[in-house]
Amino acid sequence: EIVMTQSPATLSVSPGERATLSCRASQSVSSNFAWYQQKPGQAPRLLIYGASTRATGIPARFSGSGSGTEFTLTISSLQSEDFALYYCQQYNHWPLTFGQGTKVEI
Amino acid sequence: EVQLLESGGGLVQPGGSLRLSCAASGFTFSSSPMSWVRQAPGKGLDWVSSIGGGGDATNYADSVKGRFTISRDNSKNTLYLQMNSLRAEDTAIYYCAKNEATTYFFEYWGQGTQVTVSS
Numbered sequence: 296e297i298v299m300t301q302s303p304a305t306l307s308v309s310p311g312e313r314a315t316l317s318c319r320a321s322q323s324v325s326s327n328f329a330w331y332q333q334k335p336g337q338a339p340r341l342l343i344y345g346a347s348t349r350a351t352g353i354p355a356r357f358s359g360s361g362s363g364t365e366f367t368l369t370i371s372s373l374q375s376e377d378f379a380l381y382y383c384q385q386y387n388h389w390p391l392t393f394g395q396g397t398k399v400e401i
Numbered sequence: 402e403v404q405l406l407e408s409g410g411g412l413v414q415p416g417g418s419l420r421l422s423c424a425a426s427g428f429t430f431s432s433s434p435m436s437w438v439r440q441a442p443g444k445g446l447d448w449v450s451s452i453g454g455g456g457d458a459t460n461y462a463d464s465v466k467g468r469f470t471i472s473r474d475n476s477k478n479t480l481y482l483q484m485n486s487l488r489a490e491d492t493a494i495y496y497c498a499k500n501e502a503t504t505y506f507f508e509y510w511g512q513g514t515q516v517t518v519s520s
Contacts, residue, residue, distance in 0.1 A: 299404075325480040329448070338496055339446065339508040350508070382446055386505040389460050390435075391448040 297321050297385050301394035314370040316397045318383035319371065323363045327387035330359055330368045333380045333396075342381075343368065373399070403427040403509045405497045410514030421434050421510055423480040423497030431455070431475040434500035436507060437482050439493035440518075447493070450482065451505060462483070465491075487518045 298321040307364055308367040309315050319327075330343040343359035346366060356371040380401055383394040402442055409421040421437070436451040450461045450471040459471055470483040497516050498507040 327504065331507070333446075338512055339507070340510070341508055344444075344501070344504075344508075346507045384446075386504065390462050391451070391505055393446040393448065396445045397468065 296322060296378045296390055297388050297392050299383055299385055299392050299394035301383055301397045303382075303397060304395070305400060307401070309401065310375060311372050314373055314377075316370075316381055316399070317367040318361075318366045318368075318394050320364045320366075320385055324385040324387035325372055326362045326368050327385060328359075328361070329384045329386065330357075330366075331379075331382045331384065333382065338379055339382065370399075402436065403499060405499060407495065407497050407511045407514040410495065410516045414518045414520050415488060415518055418483070418485045419487065419516060421482040421495055421497075421514060421516070422483065425478045425480065426501070428499065429457045430439065430473075430478040432502060433507060435480045436474060436497055436498045436500055436505070437480075438510075439491075440496070440513075441490075441493040441520075442497060444493075449495070449505075451500065452480070454502075455465065458513055468519035484516070487516075489518050492516060492518050 298320045302317045326346040328346045331339040333339040358369045360367050368401045381397045404426045406424045436450040452471045453458050456473045468486045472481045499509040499513040501508045
């Protein structure tokens with residue numbers, strides 16, 4: 296099983312600042328990698344797939360990069376609605392696995 | 402607009418069974434792989450099972466293999482999860498998710514249905 300490790304567990308930032316979230320895979324997942332956002336009481340929402348492609352309707356301030364085992368989600372200028380939990384996921388191998396999440400808080 | 406509506410959750414005793422359903426609309430259901438993902442209280446996301454568009458290819462997490470069965474009825478645009486021999490650790494919100502046509506990231510999610518396993 297591929298283990299996905301996210302860092303940091305919690306990221307404290309101010310509105311307007313840049314946020315950088317990391318995810319590491321225990322073995323290569325090529326670019327078969329996605330990021331999700333989840334707000335309290337809501338289902339997750341797809342942000343990024345293919346490591347760097349924004350999903351439909353996702354603002355340009357969200358960007359993804361990386362391949363292989365190291366991936367990054369960058370939020371260029373945090374808006375109030377971006378404070379949430381973020382999960383990474385690999386879909387290169389079965390079983391599909393998620394990271395444990397990074398909480399972005401004010 | 403893609404819509405996924407789960408139902409069938411509830412309170413069940415350990416060892417009991419439940420069948421979850423997910424009614425899909427807004428896309429060509431038979432062309433889309435589908436999945437179930439769960440989230441235990443206060444915990445992260447946990448993939449449970451996936452099924453190909455034709456219903457022939459299935460995959461399961463080790464934690465549910467032999468106890469849960471995923472299936473679909475493409476004539477009814479509905480995904481199912483039959484859950485047997487339920488355990489306390491199966492307590493979670495269960496989300497139905499649409500996968501992209503050829504890969505297994507989760508493109509759209511339902512609102513989830515709560516399953517509680519307790520005596």
